Amino acid sequence: MYARGYTASNDGNISVRLGAERLLMTPKSVCKGFMSPDMMCITDLEGRKLQGDRDPSSEMLMHLEVYRQRRDVQAVVHAHPPIATGFAVAGIPLSRAVLAEVLTTLGSIPIADYATPSTAELPEAVRKYITAHDGMLLANHGALTVGTDLFSAYFKMETIEHFAKISLVARLLGRENLLAREEVDRLQELRGSYGIKAPAPICSDPAQPIEGPPGAGSVATCQVVEAPAGTGQRLVPDSALGLRARAASARTSDEAEIRLTYRELSALIEEAVRSLR
Numbered sequence: 001m002y003a004r005g006y007t008a009s010n011d012g013n014i015s016v017r018l019g020a021e022r023l024l025m026t027p028k029s030v031c032k033g034f035m036s037p038d039m040m041c042i043t044d045l046e047g048r049k050l051q052g053d054r055d056p057s058s059e060m061l062m063h064l065e066v067y068r069q070r071r072d073v074q075a076v077v078h079a080h081p082p083i084a085t086g087f088a089v090a091g092i093p094l095s096r097a098v099l100a101e102v103l104t105t106l107g108s109i110p111i112a113d114y115a116t117p118s119t120a121e122l123p124e125a126v127r128k129y130i131t132a133h134d135g136m137l138l139a140n141h142g143a144l145t146v147g148t149d150l151f152s153a154y155f156k157m158e159t160i161e162h163f164a165k166i167s168l169v170a171r172l173l174g175r176e177n178l179l180a181r182e183e184v185d186r187l188q189e190l191r192g193s194y195g196i197k198a199p200a201p202i203c204s205d206p207a208q209p210i211e212g213p214p215g216a217g218s219v220a221t222c223q224v225v226e227a228p229a230g231t232g233q234r235l236v237p238d239s240a241l242g243l244r245a246r247a248a249s250a251r252t253s254d255e256a257e258i259r260l261t262y263r264e265l266s267a268l269i270e271e272a273v274r275s276l277r
């Protein structure tokens with residue numbers, strides 16, 4: 001993670017289940033690029049240190065919460081990969097149906113609410129999404145992934161950062177074609193034949209809130225993906241969708257100004273004309 005720039009200085013932490021009662025965890029205040037085996041800590045599932053000279057990670061509470069909520073999870077990885085964390089800072093979830101591999105493995109990558117690092121707020125923010133997701137962004141902080149073994153958890157971190165890079169490039173180029181809902185449904189069926197055990201199904205309904213179910217304390221039960229109806233097409237240009245999202249966020253303030261490119265304005269007019277027919 002350090003070599004790939006997913007962590008700087010002492011950022012990030014990793015843990016693995018050691019049987020039913022114990023966890024192996026990276027220590028507090030150590031750079032992940034310069035660790036040695038003797039620095040590792042062993043704790044119980046309540047976070048009590050059983051072995052090791054150093055104290056366990058300052059984000060131990062978040063790890064413990066994941067293991068409590070997900071009996072299937074064997075490893076937890078937390079890092080601050082810069083492009084994905086940029087999306088987490090911008091408040092933009094990686095929930096658009098764009099890449100088949102991301103949909104079959106992670107489904108959607110939501111953003112857990114902002115919480116002060118190392119406090120009990122963070123496990124609480126993570127709880128909303130962890131039962132239905134193997135990866136999420138943490139608002140203004142970083143990303144969290146889980147897996148059935150250490151490398152599957154780590155590879156999901158790689159997938160998130162890779163997906164964030166691709167999404168950033170597509171958005172810089174000014175356009176994203178989205179996979180149609182029908183195609184997303186087909187990919188969901190393929191999960192079975194690929195042997196992917198996702199914690200929850202994809203719900204590819206753009207009418208549902210992308211951020212998850214409404215209400216504080218509620219828990220996501222499916223992986224909400226932004227995928228428009230294809231009406232025969234497998235790829236759908238995002239111009240109209242993006243506009244609707246921006247208009248919706250602008251509505252929170254009557255004074256908000258929305259700037260449109262010529263292409264977006266044309267798409268909006270076209271859509272309005274089509275709906276009048």
Ligand SMILES: [Zn+2]
Nearest residue numbers: 012117141142
């Ligand atoms: Zn962190």
